[in-house]
Amino acid sequence: FLSLLCPLVAQADETVNVCYNYGCQTQAEVRYSEAQLAEARQLLAAVTDAAQEREAIARVIGQLLGWAGEQSPIKADRGGNVADAGVSGKMDCIDHSTTTTRLLKMLDARGLLRFHRVLEPALRHRFLIFDHFSALIEEKNGGENGAAPAARFVVDSWFFDNGHPAAVLPLAYWM
Numbered sequence: 001f002l003s004l005l006c007p008l009v010a011q012a013d014e015t016v017n018v019c020y021n022y023g024c025q026t027q028a029e030v031r032y033s034e035a036q037l038a039e040a041r042q043l044l045a046a047v048t049d050a051a052q053e054r055e056a057i058a059r060v061i062g063q064l065l066g067w068a069g070e071q072s073p074i075k076a077d078r079g080g081n082v083a084d085a086g087v088s089g090k091m092d093c094i095d096h097s098t099t100t101t102r103l104l105k106m107l108d109a110r111g112l113l114r115f116h117r118v119l120e121p122a123l124r125h126r127f128l129i130f131d132h133f134s135a136l137i138e139e140k141n142g143g144e145n146g147a148a149p150a151a152r153f154v155v156d157s158w159f160f161d162n163g164h165p166a167a168v169l170p171l172a173y174w175m
Helices: 002-008 034-045 050-069 093-109
Strands: 014-020 026-032 116-126 130-139 152-156 167-170
Touching: 014 050, 014 093, 026 050, 034 050, 050 093, 050 116, 050 130, 050 152, 050 167, 093 116, 093 130, 093 152, 116 152
Parallel strands: none
Antiparallel strands: 014 026, 116 130, 130 152, 152 167
8 A cells, every 4th residue: 555655755855056157167956845846756757658748848948957046056157158257056967967968867866757867968179179068868768679779868058058958969970
């Protein structure tokens, strides 16, 4: 009988460190309430396949970063690295990829990602002067029993102002 009730037991609030001020130089601990996490859970629970989960991940990451902005200076973050230069709370791609990876791992640890696993951030090189990092996820169904390799996708919140849904793109396209 008790095992039937266990899934109904509410989980506690979660805290996550968010990075900002470029290169993860500064971090702030933010707390997500169970009510906020329930909103994320509702969005992710409604998906029926990997493509829908990626769409939900984009929205959930935007929400989580927006809520983090209510508790930390990252509210000032603007897309890219130019519009918020000199502002406390600005985030470069290192800050975004690190923070987004932490948020994805939190969601995964809560059992909310059914179709993807979280990997370490991806890095692309352009013109030897512009490296760019992004959070990275991989479909769970690929590469098994001779199947095609698992599809990988970046989850990149760097392009947009704080609180906007993240871009979720195939890794090969993003590269």
